[in-house]
Amino acid sequence: MSESTKTTPDNAGTEVMTNRNIDEAVFRPLETKPSMLWYIALSFSLALTSLFGWAAYQTVFVGIGTWGNNNPVGWGWGITNFVFWVGIGHAGTLISAILYLLRQRWRTAICRFAEAMTIVAVINALQFPLFHTGRPWLAAYWLLPLPNQNNIWINFRSPLAWDVFAVSTYFLVSLMFWYAGLVPDFASIRDRAKNGWRKLIYGLLSLGWNGSNRGWRHYEKGYLLFAGLATPLVLSVHSVVSFDFAVSVIPGWHTTIFPPYFVAGAIFSGFAMVSTIMIIVRKVCHLEHMITKDHLDLMNKVVVATSLMVGYAYSIELFIAWYSGGLYEQFAFLNRISGPYAWAYYCMVTCNVIVPQLLWFKKIRRSVLLMYPVVILVNVGMWFERFVIISSSLHADFLPSSWDYFIPTAVDVCLFLGTFGIFFTFILLFCRLAPSIATTEMKATLPSSQPHHHGGSDA
Amino acid sequence: MHNSKLKGMVGMVSKPDALIKAAETVRDAGYKKWDCHTPYPVHGLDDAMGLKESFLPFIVLGVGLLGGVGALLVQTYMNVWDYPVIIGGKDMFSWPAFVPIIFELFVLSAGFTIFGCLFAFGGFGKWAHPLHDADLMKRVTCDEFAVVLDAKDEMFNEENAKGLLERAGCFDVQPLHEKNECTESSAGGDE
Incomplete structure (x- = not known):
């Protein structure tokens, strides 16, 4: 009945995108029954997740010895995967915070999705150091400054302690930022709901948001502050992760280039992962008119730019x-490019530096089919980067008699594959239960959305 | 409509320009307890409503700084005073090593403060707001704008409020009642 009483005077419906059909398109996957394909994908992801369950069980009940870590290579795949996943998360914050501060309006189509990816990537990352402690249920005592019966405290001069604070702060702030952004969208879903349960659940999730301008006034400022805080935060997090390496005295790690190098690599891998997932989601959820080829094009430009930074x-x-003339430093790098891990090094260089150069071509940047292999290879290459940094520096330490080669076990492999299961499961559920596009922000950037003297007339 | 408690008066607007004009009209009429409801933030509406800029940054900065100072004090207490350990031959009070955690706790406490402030002032946590009972308001989260005059305002009386909203260019001007009174409209919302 509210539709019939509506007396909109000049609603000609000439625009391609209106507020209403943004809602229709974005909320369609939430309001229709999922396809068979979705169920198949979910079963596959849950099967992968169960691998994580098995591997975690082995780690906890048999012991950390089920991992392939050996005496010189004490960090193995565990820390490789940790750095890999934290890096993936960074694209989300970059897109949602840094591009917001830079007023890049194209970000509205991809920010919410990328933020969701950040959350689950950081959750995955946290699994590895937690299980690496061997007794995750006690880890809080070793990681956080909690009073204990030994009357000792954690060592705040250690980068590992900084890391705990950096990554958990990153997780919590990203979570609040993401949720605050979702609130008005949840309110839209609530008000469209036909069924009582749906209304109740999204009503609770929407925190009773009613679009009040007295609320928007603080909300907008709060969102800006979140973006302002998240920007230095995201740069600090991967810098602190790189301190785990750079502050040590291991040749190959002890370099000042690490913080910016890690941050560039994180953005590089994160954008590749956003593209990897987004290309599938926009197809499956029919969002091609919102996440357009222009968006993919821009993301590919970021990928090729960060690829050059990483190559540098x-x-x-x-x-x-x-140039340093340091014997050990020279050996570490000579060993990296020609030692037993040289295959991994060249794999990394090919995937991260050579292949992404294809994205200089506009045709490849704008073709989903052609860019897809490139972004997949970037994901592979960035995992190898962390593996090379960790294994090639550790396996040949200062005492040649203890040199060893790292071989992963089934538990290592399952833990890693399992985190992909967690990742895909979360993404699949997110696409069904929450809007994958920030509808509110999208509406605010439509050409007719703002009053004329405030920029509404242009374009 | 038996003993229905009047909560306010709602009028709808469909274009942002018209919303600004309506807001200015209500502001100039001298109303204090009223609000505009929009699907997304509308630029220039704060001025049109006569609202001052948000004070959030001051609170957030203040609490953030407290968090940072707190982090410095905690680290100093634990590693310098309560259980001093020499690490790498550094001074006991080697404060540069404390900087990363000072920064992180600054950000963390500032982040929690923003989220808390959104509950306190930013419209989060209003599950029981009478506006949720009005079907008219469902259009606000999609594509329309509402101007709402609160019955608590000193100037409010049903006739005047209706007249003012109509004069301001609103359509669908309706009184706002609590849910159990609006039997007709609430029946349509549920299955």
Whole structure:
């Protein structure tokens, strides 16, 4: 009845995108029954997740010895995967916070989705250091400054302690930022709901949001502050992660280039992962008119730019090692490019530096089919980057008699694959239960959305 | 409509320009307890409503700084005073090593403060707001704008409020009642 009483005077419906059909398109996956394909994908993801369950069980009940870690390579895949997943998360914050501060309006189509990815990527990342402690249920006593019967405290001068604070702060702030952004969208879903349960659940999730302008006034400022805080935060998090390496005295790790190199790598891998998932989601959820080829094009430009930064870091690392004249430093890098892990090094260089150069071509940047292999290879390459940094520096330590080669066990492999299961499960559920596009922000950037003297007339 | 408690008066607007004009009219009429409801933040509406800029940054900065100072004090207490340990031959009070955690706790406490402030002032947590009972308001989260005059305002009386909203260019001007009175409209919302 509210539709019939509506007396909109000049609602000609000439625009391609209106507020109403944004809602229709974005909320369709939430309001229709999922397809068979979705159920198949979910079963596959849950099967992968169960691998994580098995591997975690082995780690906890048999022991950390089920991992392939050996005496020189004490960090193995565990820390490789931790750094890999934290890096993936960074794209979400970059898109939602940094591009927000830079007033890049194209971000509205992809920000909410990328933030969701951040949350689950950080959850995955946290699994590895937690299980690496061997007794995750006691980890709080070793990681946080809690009073204990030994009357000792954690060592605040250690980068590992900084890391705990950086990553958990990152997780909590990203979570609040993401949720605050979702609130007005949940309110839209609530008000569209036909069924009582749906109304109740989204009513609770929407925190009773009613679009009040007295609320928007603080909300907008709060959102801006979140973006302002998240920007230095995201840069600090991967810098602190790189301190785990750079503050140590291991040749190959002890370099000043690490913080910016890690941050660039994180953005690189994160954007590749956003593309990897987004290409599938926009197809399955029919969002191609909102997440357009222009968006993919822009993301690919970021990928190729960060690829160059990463490539620069690889070459300057080698140059500085040679230029330093340090015997151990020189050996570490010579061993990296020609030792037992050389295959991994060249895999990394090919995937991260050579292949992404294809994205200089507009045709490839704008073709889903052609760019897909590139972004997949970037994901692979960035995992290898962390593996190379960790294993090649550790396996040949200062005492040649203890040199060893790292071989992953089934538990290592399952833990890693399992985190992909958690990732995909979360993404699939997110696409069904929450709007994957920030409808509110999208509406605010439509050409007719703002009053004329406030920029509404342009375009 | 038996003994229905009048909560306010609602009028709808469909274009942002018209909303600004309506808001200015209500502001100039001298109303204090009223609000505009919009599907997304509308630029220039704060001025049109006569609202001052949000004070959030001051609170957030204040609490953030407290968090940072707190982090410095906690680290100093634990690693310098309560259980002093020499690490890498550094001074006991090697404060540069405390900077990363000072920064992180600054951000963390500021982040919690923003979220808390959104509950306190920003419209989060209003599950029981009478506006949720009005079907008219469901259009606000999609694509329309509402101007709402609260019955608590000193100037409010049903006739005047209706007249003012109509004069301001609103359509669908309706009184706002609590849910159990609006039997007709609430029946349509549920299955």
